[in-house]
Amino acid sequence: MDGYTIDESLIRSLLRDQHPDLADLPIRPVAGGWDNQLWRLGDELAVRMPRTPRAPSLLRKEQLWLPLLTPRLPLPVPCPVRAGEPSERFPFPWGVTVWVPGEPRDRASIDRPRDAAERLAGFLRALHRPAPAGAPANPRRGVPLATVAPEFEERFRAIAPTGLATAEVRAAWQDAVAAPAWDGPAVWLHGDLHPANVVITDGTLAGVIDFGDLCAGDPAADLAAAWLLLPAKALPDFLRAYANADANAGLATMRRARGWALLHSLSLIDIGRAGERGLPGGQPTWGPAGRAALDRVLAFR
Structure with missing residues (x-):
């Protein structure tokens, strides 16, 4: 998003504010992503940070519906596990999901x-x-x-x-x-x-x-x-x-x-x-x- 630099420091500060139990896990960027920038969080999680105007609404949609669909799906999917709310640090929603290796x-x-x-x-x-x-x-x-x-x-x-x-x-x-x-x-x-x-x-x-x-x-x-x-x-x-x-x-x-x-x-x-x-x-x-x-x-x- 214009005006905001998404880096490890920002993500760690957001985690400390809203999900402190995850804040000390290793964080590293992942190449790719279109609407969202992806960061690996520890071994089993990922942080998704919106970077296009439409990304916040897409994140909200995934957070609402994907947990309901995941139990019946036979392949791993990035099911949301935590929601990040807009704040003074970053005025857009963000999220923590399951990491899907491959x-x-x-x-x-x-x-x-x-x-x-x-x-x-x-x-x-x-x-x-x-x-x-x-x-x-x-x-x-x-x-x-x-x-x-x-x-x-x-x-x-x-x-x-x-x-x-x-x-x-x-x-x-x-x-x-x-x-x-x-x-x-x-x-x-x-x-x-x-x-x-x-x-x-x-x-x-x-x-x-x-x-x-x-x-x-x-x-x-x-x-x-x-x-x-x-x-x-x-x-x-x-x-x-x-x-x-x-x-x-x-x-x-x-x-x-x-x-x-x-x-x-x-x-x-x-x-x-x-x-x-x-x-x-x-x-x-x-x-x-x-x-x-x-x-x-x-x-x-």
Whole structure:
């Protein structure tokens, strides 16, 4: 946030004021993070400090809903354990969560593809339950694909100089948009399952992080993760594992999911180009992850 330097001294002082039992644990910064800056706290905890205007509301949402969802999820997630309130030292909410160990997928390979596919399918089956009436909505996640068509067009134009904006990309998007709409109940969604928001340990999926876009809607938005995260040879394993236990995984849903994967692939490529140029917000590892995901999307039939 403008005007505030987030460093070890600030975090330790906030802990001493509000959670003194945690204040003497070792603190060290963690690379990455988009809306929040992440700091490791001891061996088992992390501190999340907002650094974008939208971050405080996302933190509040996670603190409200994620503890209710965590008990049924089969993979580790950064469940909030303490809430930090605004104060004279730092006038925004912040939080302490469980630390989820592992290396982000955009920096680590999956060497056990079938196991990773089954873990991802099991996580999404457990998460994709009907959400209550008061669950948060997101105008850019879990909605009809036509709603995000302007974003697709923007990303499509942005990557045109790379040579990846082909008729095949356009045809795949149009097929997804034309698929029958979701007519089931709004289910819980992670909302942002791209390679920087899952972690890998021992060659397989080991945790899911950053629930800032948690919302309710069409499960296709999350099922895009199959193309974004898994090697191509693991896609049939994922589809089989998810569909065997979830009637939501019909052909129309998977067509829409492929459209979401296409959109996110283009976004990763576009944002990754900013990282390759050293611009703020970009991550150089995202471009290659996006290009690999795009290849998988276009190859899928």
